Amino acid sequence: MDTTDFQPTMAFAVHDHEVPAIEIRVNFGVFAGRHATLAEIDRLxxxxxxxxxxxxxxxxxxxxxxxxxxxxxHQVRIEVSRDRAGAPAGHAALEARILERTEYWARLCVSERHAEISDDLS
Incomplete structure (x- = not known):
């Protein structure tokens, strides 16, 4: 095989996508005025x-x-797969706990480091 002709695929179609048992979205940029940092994602x-x-x-x-x-x-999305979420009967309780922690995390991130919209205009 001639490796000089090798072209890696950069874009591809996904036909089967496993829907997570729990999905939570945070409109981070709307409230923080910036992207979430890697350190903030690690903390979450x-x-x-x-x-x-x-x-x-x-x-x-x-x-x-x-x-x-x-x-x-800018959004942060949290996904928990079906095999990690446990029995379906417990999904609502687990989702509530994750949502509570995520909401606290987002508010802490905004209070610690907030970019004012006007900062980008000056």
């Missing part, structure tokens, strides 16, 4: 790992676009 993960043994935390810039308007917001 530490606060969640004793509830679930494994969690996905996605920090993303989300764009909603149509022919007339464009909106962009």
């Amino acid at each position: 993960s530490a606060w969640l790992l004793d509830e679930v043994g494994e969690v996905s935390i996605i920090s993303e810039e989300r764009h909603e676009i149509d022919a007339h308007v464009e909106a962009s917001v």
Whole structure:
């Protein structure tokens, strides 16, 4: 095989996507005026790992676009897979605990380091 012709795939279609048992979204940028830092994501993960043994935390810039308007917001998304969420009967209680910790985390991040919207304009 000639490795000089090798082109890694950068974009690909996903046909089967496992829907998480629990998904929580934080409109971080709206309230913090900035992106979540890696240290803040690490802190959130530490606060969640004793509830679930494994969690996905996605920090993303989300764009909603149509022919007339464009909106962009920084979100943090927490996903817990079905195998980590336990029995479906306990999902609501687990979700409430994760939501409480996530809300506290977000408020702490904003209070510790908030970027004013006007800071970007000067």
